[in-house]
Amino acid sequence: xxxxxxxxxxxxxxxxxxxxxxxxxxxxxxxxxxxxxxxxxxxxxxxxxxxxxxxxxxxxxxxxxxxxxxxxxxxxxxxxxxxxxxxxxxxxxxxxxxxxxxxxxxxxxxxxxxx
Numbered sequence: 001x002x003x004x005x006x007x008x009x010x011x012x013x014x015x016x017x018x019x020x021x022x023x024x025x026x027x028x029x030x031x032x033x034x035x036x037x038x039x040x041x042x043x044x045x046x047x048x049x050x051x052x053x054x055x056x057x058x059x060x061x062x063x064x065x066x067x068x069x070x071x072x073x074x075x076x077x078x079x080x081x082x083x084x085x086x087x088x089x090x091x092x093x094x095x096x097x098x099x100x101x102x103x104x105x106x107x108x109x110x111x112x113x114x115x
Contacts, residue, residue: 033098034091036113037083043095043102051099055084064088066095087114 033053034041040056051066055076062074062081069088076084088095091111098108 031102031108033095033108034087034111034113036087036115037080039080039084041084041087041111043098043108045102045105047102051096053088053095053099055080066092066099083114090114 031042031044032040033043038057042054042056044054050072052063052072053066055062055064055074057076057080060074060076060080062076062084063072064070064084065072066088069085069092071081094109094111098111101108
């Protein structure tokens, strides 16, 4: 649990089953904006502030603040975290743009993977 009273790692569509709008990409797909080296980066529609993205790597999950580029909740192996940090540093503006689109329930734009 966090200061908002919910588990940040639980996607909005699961948190919102009791009512409200479900998260996810338009058309019911998974809101994955980028994938690289086994890492999936997702931004959910209607998610709570601060602007953040969800990272999935194997059995690990983390919630990452877009502005501070720090893990808010969860954990990642060091090597995966370094890759995410490098990628997010290169694509911060695109991440923030997608956050705004997600808040408006607009289609998200794919972001180039780390090369």
